[in-house]
Amino acid sequence: MEVIDYRLMINQSSVIRKMYKNALDRAEQIGYENVFDYSLGNPSVPVPEEFNNEIIRLLTSEDSKHIHEYSPNAGIVEVREAIAKSLNSRFGIDYKSEHIFMTAGATSAIAHSLRCVTKQDDEVIVFAPFFPEYTPYVKLAGCKLKVVEPDIKTFQINFEKLEQLLTPEVTAIIVNSPNNPTGIAYSEETIIKLAKLLENKQKEFNHDIFIISDEPYREISFDNIKIPYIAKYYKNTLTCYSFSKSLSIPGERIGYIAINPECKDADIMVSMCVQISRGLGQNAPASIIQRAIVPILDKTAQLSVYENNMNILYDELIKLGFKCVKPNGTFYLFPQSLEDDANIFCQKATKYDLFLVPGDSFGCCGHFRIAYCVQTEKVKRSIFKFREFVQNEYCNLLNKEQSLILR
Numbered sequence: 001m002e003v004i005d006y007r008l009m010i011n012q013s014s015v016i017r018k019m020y021k022n023a024l025d026r027a028e029q030i031g032y033e034n035v036f037d038y039s040l041g042n043p044s045v046p047v048p049e050e051f052n053n054e055i056i057r058l059l060t061s062e063d064s065k066h067i068h069e070y071s072p073n074a075g076i077v078e079v080r081e082a083i084a085k086s087l088n089s090r091f092g093i094d095y096k097s098e099h100i101f102m103t104a105g106a107t108s109a110i111a112h113s114l115r116c117v118t119k120q121d122d123e124v125i126v127f128a129p130f131f132p133e134y135t136p137y138v139k140l141a142g143c144k145l146k147v148v149e150p151d152i153k154t155f156q157i158n159f160e161k162l163e164q165l166l167t168p169e170v171t172a173i174i175v176n177s178p179n180n181p182t183g184i185a186y187s188e189e190t191i192i193k194l195a196k197l198l199e200n201k202q203k204e205f206n207h208d209i210f211i212i213s214d215e216p217y218r219e220i221s222f223d224n225i226k227i228p229y230i231a232k233y234y235k236n237t238l239t240c241y242s243f244s245k246s247l248s249i250p251g252e253r254i255g256y257i258a259i260n261p262e263c264k265d266a267d268i269m270v271s272m273c274v275q276i277s278r279g280l281g282q283n284a285p286a287s288i289i290q291r292a293i294v295p296i297l298d299k300t301a302q303l304s305v306y307e308n309n310m311n312i313l314y315d316e317l318i319k320l321g322f323k324c325v326k327p328n329g330t331f332y333l334f335p336q337s338l339e340d341d342a343n344i345f346c347q348k349a350t351k352y353d354l355f356l357v358p359g360d361s362f363g364c365c366g367h368f369r370i371a372y373c374v375q376t377e378k379v380k381r382s383i384f385k386f387r388e389f390v391q392n393e394y395c396n397l398l399n400k401e402q403s404l405i406l407r
C-alpha cells in the first residue's frame with residue numbers, strides 16, 4: 001500500500017493554478033483586460049436568471065427555518081426525485097430517488113464513487129489526456145492509477161493499450177466524455193466497444209468492473225451532436241454529474257451520482273455513499289442550492305458562446321499551422337505545441353500575454369490546453385497575439401501561405 005503523505009503533496013500543486021496565478025500577477029501590471037488568460041476552466045457565460053430567481057423566491061417566500069435546515073445525508077428526497085425524473089425522460093433509464101446521491105460537484109461525486117466500488121490497492125484506469133485531479137482522487141482512495149496512452153489522431157480510446165492494462169486488479173475505469181482537455185466526446189462505436197470489452201473481462205476475471213463516468217461537460221456539445229449517455233450502454237456505471245459548467249455555478253458546489261439501477265449493489269450504493277461522507281467529513285450540498293436547481297434541471301446557461309469561441313480559435317490555429325483534433329464539446333482545445341517541450345512553448349507564450357497550460361500534467365506531452373471560457377471579444381483580440389507569437393518564435397516552421405497571413 002502506498003503511503004499517503006500530505007506534506008509531500010504540497011509540492012505537487014496544480015500546474016493550471018500556477019499558470020492562473022501567473023496570469024493574475026501579469027494582470028496587476030497591465031490590467032486583466034490585456035491578459036489572455038486561457039488557464040482555468042471557470043465558466044464565462046452568465047448564470048441562468050431562473051437559478052437566481054429561485055434562490056430569491058426561496059429566501060423571501062418559504063419558511064426560513066425549513067430552507068436552511070440540515071439536508072438529509074444523501075440529499076433532499078424531492079430534489080433526488082426530480083433529478084431521477086429528468087434523467088429518465090432524457091436518457092430512457094429507470095432511476096428512482098434511491099439511485100441519486102447529492103454531492104459537492106463532480107469532485108465529490110468521483111471521490112465517493114471510487115470508494116464505493118474499489119478496495120485498498122485496487123487499480124483504476126484513466127485515459128490520457130486526463131483531468132490532473134484524477135491522480136489525487138485515485139491515490140487518496142487508496143488505489144493505484146493506471147494511465148492508458150492516447151491515440152493522438154482521434155483522442156478516442158486506444159483499445160490496444162487499454163487491453164494491456166486491463167488486468168484482474170482493475171475494478172474501476174474513469175471515463176470523461178466530452179473530455180477535459182481535448183474537448184472530444186467518445187463516439188457511440190467507441191462506447192459500445194468499451195462496454196463489450198468490460199463485459200468480457202468481468203466474466204474472465206469473475207468480478208465486477210465499474211465505469212465511473214465523469215460528465216460535467218455533458219451539456220456542452222457542438223454541431224448539435226448527441227453525446228451518448230454511457231450508463232445506457234453499460235450496467236455497472238456510476239454517472240458523476242456537476243452543475244458547475246452547465247449552469248455556470250462552480251462555486252456553489254453541486255452535483256450528484258446517478259447509480260444505474262442495473263448496477264451491482266445499486267440498492268445499497270447510496271447508503272454506502274452516506275457512510276463514505278462520514279469518513280470524508282463532507283456533507284450534502286447546501287439545502288438552498290439543492291432546491292434552487294430543481295426548476296432548471298432541463299435547462300442550461302447560454303452555452304453556444306463556447307462553440308463560437310472554439311470556431312474562432314480553431315480556424316486561426318489551423319491556419320497558423322497547428323495540428324488539433326476539432327472538439328465536439330466542452331470549452332477546451334488541445335493542440336500540439338510547436339516544439340516538443342510544451343512547457344517551454346507555454347513559457348514563451350507568456351511573453352505575448354497568452355496563458356496556456358502544458359499537456360504534461362494531463363498525461364500527454366507535446367500538447368497544450370486552451371480554456372476558451374472567456375469573452376468572445378477577448379478571443380478575437382487574442383488572435384493577434386497568437387500571430388505575433390508564432391511569427392516571432394516559430395517563423396522557421398511557417399509555409400508561404402501562413403507567412404502571408406502574418407504579414
Ligand SMILES: Cc1ncc(COP(=O)(O)O)c(C=O)c1O
Pocket residue numbers: 041104105106107108131176179180214216241242243244250254255
Ligand atoms: C473533467 C472534470 N472532472 C471533474 C471536475 C470537477 O468539477 P466540479 O466543479 O464539479 O467539482 C472538473 C472541473 O473542471 C473537470 O474538468
